[in-house]
Amino acid sequence: MRVVLGPMEGVLDHLMREILTEINDYDLCVTEFVRVVDQILPDHVFHRLCPELAQGSMTKSGTPVHIQLLGQDPRWMAENAIRAASLGAKGIDLNFGCPAKLVNKSKGGAALLQHPELIHNVVKACREAVDLNIPVTAKIRLGWENPDDCFEIVDAIEQAGANELTVHARTKTGGYKASEIKWEYINEIRKKTSVPLIANGEIWNFEDGQRCIETTGIDSLMVCRGAFNVPNLGNVVKHNHTVMPWQDVVDLLLVYSTYEIKGDKGLYYPNRVKQWFSYLRQQYPQANELFREIRTFNKAAPIVEHIQNYRDNVLETLPQ
Numbered sequence: 001m002r003v004v005l006g007p008m009e010g011v012l013d014h015l016m017r018e019i020l021t022e023i024n025d026y027d028l029c030v031t032e033f034v035r036v037v038d039q040i041l042p043d044h045v046f047h048r049l050c051p052e053l054a055q056g057s058m059t060k061s062g063t064p065v066h067i068q069l070l071g072q073d074p075r076w077m078a079e080n081a082i083r084a085a086s087l088g089a090k091g092i093d094l095n096f097g098c099p100a101k102l103v104n105k106s107k108g109g110a111a112l113l114q115h116p117e118l119i120h121n122v123v124k125a126c127r128e129a130v131d132l133n134i135p136v137t138a139k140i141r142l143g144w145e146n147p148d149d150c151f152e153i154v155d156a157i158e159q160a161g162a163n164e165l166t167v168h169a170r171t172k173t174g175g176y177k178a179s180e181i182k183w184e185y186i187n188e189i190r191k192k193t194s195v196p197l198i199a200n201g202e203i204w205n206f207e208d209g210q211r212c213i214e215t216t217g218i219d220s221l222m223v224c225r226g227a228f229n230v231p232n233l234g235n236v237v238k239h240n241h242t243v244m245p246w247q248d249v250v251d252l253l254l255v256y257s258t259y260e261i262k263g264d265k266g267l268y269y270p271n272r273v274k275q276w277f278s279y280l281r282q283q284y285p286q287a288n289e290l291f292r293e294i295r296t297f298n299k300a301a302p303i304v305e306h307i308q309n310y311r312d313n314v315l316e317t318l319p320q
Helices: 014-023 043-049 051-055 074-086 101-105 109-114 116-129 147-160 183-192 206-216 233-239 246-257 265-283 287-294 300-317
Strands: 002-005 028-035 065-070 092-096 136-141 164-168 197-200 220-223
Touching (some): 002 233, 014 051, 014 246, 043 074, 074 116, 109 116, 109 136, 116 136, 147 183, 183 206, 197 206, 246 265, 246 287
Parallel strands (some): 002 220, 065 092, 092 136
């Protein structure tokens, strides 16, 4: 089985990739998207979202990292794919699945699912622009509203020469509703395409992963939101490991909190750690008390202090 740590805009930054790949046997990571409009972006944009470029496009634990691009202009997407490749990216991923309203309003992400020909042109331009030894991949949803549209979309991507395709098994209008997941469509896609597939959506534990594999016929899985609910989800899904105990999660929060965060990074650290809590609370009821203590702070220091105090004085009194 292959398990990929997917991108999450505004949540899964390089620090989180480093932490999660250190404790999980992930096969691949994908960055938050680089927004492409009408110019070649400067090097620092790529290095900011993917500092791993400085170490062979891999996390410190050796997990490969691919750079994701989001945009709708074939020329500028291709130019920025060239730039990313020149900086050392191990792969280029193209985002046709982001359901965010702001992104869709500017005709990016999932908005392109309504235009398979444009998707084809973007993928083809990027595939032809970079060396063949650098994979060019894509991520889609089943369609904008009608999941049956997925077959035309996948055919457009296949004809464009993509090396691999991640399919999130919901439409854009399906959002993230569990009831909207349609793994069976990935199985039908698999029967119709030669492009290697990765299945994505509603994989929260080992059993979900096994059911997804059984339903789709695909043994490459991508996890996203669940990786924040359960920090060791990669190994839970891949190796049937036990879910990380809360005490270890608190230690992990301190590891994240004490990373050296320079410049602008320190300004948004409080928001990032609070976002992480919003996911942890879904798996660990114990997270609620600690979250209540830190949620009003907008500086890193008091957050770290409260987490340390919680670990040293409160944690040992809680049932594990």
